[in-house]
Amino acid sequence: MMARSPTLVFDLDGTLADTAHDLIGALNLLMAREGLEPLAVADARALVGAGARALIERGFACRGAPLGPKRAEALMRDFLAYYEAHIADESRLFPGALAALDRFRAAGFRLAVCTNKPEGLARLLLEKLSAADRFAAICGRGSFPVFKPDPRALWLTIEAADGDPRRAVMIGDSKTDIDTARAAGAPSVAVDFGYTDTPVAAFSPDRVISHFDELWDAVASLNAAKLQRAPQAS
Template sequence: MNGFPFDTIGFDLDGTLVDTAPDLGRAVNHALARIGRAPVSADVTRELIGGGTRAMLTRALERTGGMVGEEEFAGLYEELIGCYERHTSEGSEPYPGCLAALDALTARGCKLAVVTNKMEYLARKLLDELQMTDRFACILGGDTLGPGRAKPAPDMIEAALERSGGTRFAMVGDSSFDVRAAKAAGAPCVVLSVGYHDAPPETLGADALIDHYDELVGVLERL
């Protein structure tokens, strides 16, 4: 490890590794249009993301006129997923400096993991289409371990560490889900200030806050 303090680095996906708001926003607005709701803006979409696709749709409905019944919600959810499956990566791209930072961490001997509340098959589809999959030792989605084990529970971090064969873990994310999961697992967390936040990033309780991926390796070295 050449003295690097962590052997495994976990990354959230939406709003951390990849700016996915354009494609998620398209899918949300597709579902809203099915019930005559007005579309949400790109800025609002960024406020809706976090905690998984069902949570995102719930917030969108609450913001545009209120929640619907269970059966109607199930139908809208299928519409959203179908649209997202058709347009998973058309407007999505890694954040500036992300790929270089991942390569720099790999060069230091770190194993990389994706720890996202997005469903695993959608996470893999996105990463495959962006040709990023091979950079990661493991990819865990919100449904990988079963109900109740997604972030902010520590289970996914613990599983990522085990599957990567490491002992010293740090988390990189953008929301309270990431910070709380890391704290529950006894790991430090770095928050990316340009991601999708459910509270002002400086209030999330992260061990460090960065504005650009160029800062990540240095910050991890100092944690």
């Protein structure tokens, strides 16, 4: 039986793509409608990454206007409708991301996305950014009954990509991504340019990179370490 391909699984927001401007733009539209001052992107980047509802709740709380559950739910529907129509106005892949994806694909890796963004929005964003065709699977909230940090979200994404869970690496920007990988028994590479108010190294990923040009060597070092730990034949 042929071995399955080694697999890289990427988070999306804050990892592959810088989406903060469009996400915060949608938040600010709601806040302006409610008579609240908008948030500067530089100040609000750390609010991004935990999903639309959390972003809305955090943003309104920053302006001293905490939301109840029903109001948050209603605002989230408006947020998602506006955001879908403006999903790639300013969002861009991070520098070097596309070249890194192409290098790994050429080397025989399977690539997948595992995000807590709704699957439909994740697909739409990657299509707008001309990157969707690089991935064997694009999975998000709604793809499965579970989502990160449940390790089953990662396992099911790898399965959807026809990848090898024994040779899979998770690439993300947050504690959620690192916790997901750890629970799934997979190594993790963290990017330090994503959306977290705590330095990502504090969450103890296996490797940290500052540019996608560093991803190839990071994955190679993880594979080398795995081989060194493997039992040797006598």
